[in-house]
Amino acid sequence: MSLDFGPATALSCRECGTRYDLGPSFACLECFGPLEAAYSFGDVRREDIEAGPSNIWRYRSLLPVPADVATKPNMNPGWTKLVKAGNLGRALGLKSLYVKDDSGNPTHSFKDRVVAIAVEAARNFGFHTLSCSSTGNLAGAVTAAAARAGLDACVFIPADLEQAKIAMARVFGGRLIGIDGTYDEVNRFCSELIGDPLGDKWGFVNVNLRPYYAEGSKTLAYEIAEQLGWRLPEQIVIPIASGSQLTKIDKGFKELIALGLVEDRPYKVFGAQAQGCSPVSAAYKAGHDVVQPVRPDTIAKSLAIGNPADGPYVLDIARRTGGAVEDVTDAEIVEAIKLLASTEGIFAETAGGVTVGVLKKLTENGVLDPEAETVVLNTGDGLKTLDAVSGDAQPTAVIKPSLDAFRAAV
């Protein structure tokens, strides 16, 4: 088997630095720390990136994928809009605000980014089945990507997910297994399955393919910087589920600095959680370095990971960059979804309500600098979490088709 991961040359333990050959491994044999992709970057230039396709493959020289990745059947996610959010900024009192709107991805969440990288890893390793544990968005992204790539799919979700996410994961034709339990139990089950003959030749995108998969989140950092005109934002608000996205965005920013693609200037990273699943926020506020697992209870199901693997790294990054971690209630999430929709025409899923809600709270509390250039992430689509706004989802009025009826109604 000849592997081609482009600029990625090895896996490296995040804790102890031990290096391993590229393979479907995810935990260090020395210290059980998580493995991540290590690179030997060539000469990466802005012009080459700008001449690339309007998707994440414009950054292929910074990702663990072969150089010809764009020629293979793939969902080609990314290059989503960075929306100058003048109306929302004015509403909140922020001078320069942007929304990175990842609902524009093929299955309408940022998960298409990470899955696209995992598909290439699965191809490299000769896997025939794509799998995952998922809070919903990932399941749809995996089954869609498997359909496009011609792989089988078998994905695992908590059985109580939103109907839209179940329907979306199912329509692409893979097997969808509901688990009676929380996401964390689904996740543990998948780890067991990897060691079982049943799971042979299966690529679990967020377990045994995780070192590759997780790198997909770096593309959010690259796109934001390029879309700002090759500049890092001064402040960024990112949702926390496992925490991986936040840590990889930080990694992406650091790579851009190291490669001389952007100016080295300080940026502050802010993490956002739902109060009903806020173990990282709780640890941040208590000044702890470790994260105490919780049992999630929030409408922000895509962030409902009670035992976030990258929690400690998130704490490090928030503290190192001068950022913070904050949480908002379910009511504040709904209010923030409506605020974003009515000011910018962006219909976010509950996770986007969490980031915009935290943005609002941190601005009101004076933690965010209202003069600094700020980016807030919307990582999913309101159509998948309709229940959050369904209380108001009725026409203003229902009338007969006559002017008199309309006059009476308004």
Next chain:
Amino acid sequence: MSLDFGPATALSCRECGTRYDLGPSFACLECFGPLEAAYSFGDVRREDIEAGPSNIWRYRSLLPVPADVATKPNMNPGWTKLVKAGNLGRALGLKSLYVKDDSGNPTHSFKDRVVAIAVEAARNFGFHTLSCSSTGNLAGAVTAAAARAGLDACVFIPADLEQAKIAMARVFGGRLIGIDGTYDEVNRFCSELIGDPLGDKWGFVNVNLRPYYAEGSKTLAYEIAEQLGWRLPEQIVIPIASGSQLTKIDKGFKELIALGLVEDRPYKVFGAQAQGCSPVSAAYKAGHDVVQPVRPDTIAKSLAIGNPADGPYVLDIARRTGGAVEDVTDAEIVEAIKLLASTEGIFAETAGGVTVGVLKKLTENGVLDPEAETVVLNTGDGLKTLDAVSGDAQPTAVIKPSLDAFRAAV
């Protein structure tokens, strides 16, 4: 009031050719024919287009919009993916098939394209409120665009629409009025409202702004041609609601030929309807030039226009180009949604089921040439018409988180 519609210089009657100054007019005073934008194009070059933004404004020199349109708050739709659909092509026996996937637009339907143009017209005319009659997708596109642009919105829909479309139209904060009646009744009501003081300074995107609005559909033609490498497809399958989209795609192709941007070669245009609302298909099959209105009864609600304004033009185009008009049953629509999803990872709304269903039917009947380069449109998103697939939208199995339980289930 100084108007700036870029290359558009007048309105012109589609029937009798009478020309009018640019204004919020939509019907010819001589013959009641529909008005459309007339242009004086400058020197339009591929390089200038290619250097433009990744949205419809790359074609601003071909649209009734000012040159600085991209600097104003707008949803910036378009530049959606043209997916090389190798899997679906193999399943149907088509050698070279592409799906133009307009679910990638900001509110996940092609309507964002037309509304974006209407917003510029509303600004030009100093209107304060954006309005429309809608089968659902348009309502969401209008309320979102109004929020972004800082305009008021008041939109009108049949009261029995899909919940997702109602929720989406509502969340952006405009007024949403449900009408007890069909879309055609909603449409007639809006025409009355335009003549009433209640509707003063209102831009009804698909009535008094229609000559501008409708031009937005030309961008589908431009994008398909550019994404194919500046080449027209040999066959294209387009859904028919009012028929406007199909006629404008044909107009766009003809403009590209006239401007020397693509080679002048024949292309065949195929129209697709749901059997439960197939007045154009019925007229085509009967060899008629006029379209007999029907009362719609189909799950493809976004195409449920029983009295399609552009029906006769569609018949002309299908016949002139050597295409056809065909229809499929609701069951075939659902089957086609699943086929597209499971082969290409694209979750289409019912309108996409109509085009893919018609593609399948025309291929099986030998009407489509299996060797010819073919494009099929998906104009909306499956998340908005979940009911169509909800019968199967359950997990394959629900189990306890244990390997034994999984073994028993598979």
